[in-house]
Amino acid sequence: MAEALHPSQMRTYFALTEAASLLQYAVQQQLQAEGGLSYVQFEILAKLVDAGRPLTMTELADGVVYSRSGLTHQAGVLQADGLIARAPSTADQRATVVTITKAGRRRLEKVLPGHIDVVRGLLFETLSAQDVRTLGNLMTRVRDHMREQPPRSAAPRKSRGSAH
Amino acid sequence: MAEALHPSQMRTYFALTEAASLLQYAVQQQLQAEGGLSYVQFEILAKLVDAGRPLTMTELADGVVYSRSGLTHQAGVLQADGLIARAPSTADQRATVVTITKAGRRRLEKVLPGHIDVVRGLLFETLSAQDVRTLGNLMTRVRDHMREQPPRSAAPRKSRGSAH
DNA sequence: TATTGTTATACTCTATAACTATA
């Protein structure tokens, strides 16, 4: 089990990893500087606008965050800032329905141009239209495969804190 | 300034972003579960082994972390765990020289096979050898371009905390 | 019983600023 990666795999892995890290960092800096938003907060607002309708906490959590309490926390921050509103659902009394406010839309609009500038300047500047399609095809395939994978969280019962 | 992205660019951006996020999360889980290491800690150990010689804190910080104090903190954790050792440099009295210990090497070796399994299973499973080369070429180009970019931290003098 | 969501809590990571010491 677990032979070493092929050199071309290593090269690809490192390039992908570093590029993604640089891009993520730049995007986070831009969102914070121009809108006081963390990336997760930006994702929440974007998801609400994209959906075009209010979403429940569970719907929002999907793909954005790995724990429900994490989302509750972020929703609390966004609500305190007046960017979203939460109300009990009428359909299911257990559920909370999240709506984006006008201020939330404005904040998203304020931040979006800079966001696009960063992505274009870092990611797309050196890619031809054909490159973009090729990369899109490859990464879509990879992403779809990743989504299917079981989270492998059948982790060997190992130490929790600092293993030694 | 800042027109919308082309649909194929959006598709590529989202696929890349989500795939990188899923991969990063899976890798972090694996490193934590099997070795009690954060990704940054893993990078530090890997960098020391890769260099094949002791490195100064400044050398270590490059590319791994965005603030020196952050590295000091992580080095403290690794040292407390016995995975690295720090000693004053003889060449430059200001500098600290970091060495990986035997325990550090063992920890890295313990974690590496699982790391490779995750990367292979998630990233390379669906890619042909040709796909890997193509993706590597594209991402290497993108990464090199990103490295050259000024960090754009000439951020518009905006609010710091929660902008409103 | 299972699900939705919140709370309390604790831990990790990161960054800024002030500081020490060497160059």
Next chain:
DNA sequence: TATAGTTATAGAGTATAACAATA
């Protein structure tokens, strides 16, 4: 004066577990 590194500190993000309410 500039650089290497640490310290103190504070803030943000995230997760687990316990809980309340509803299905």
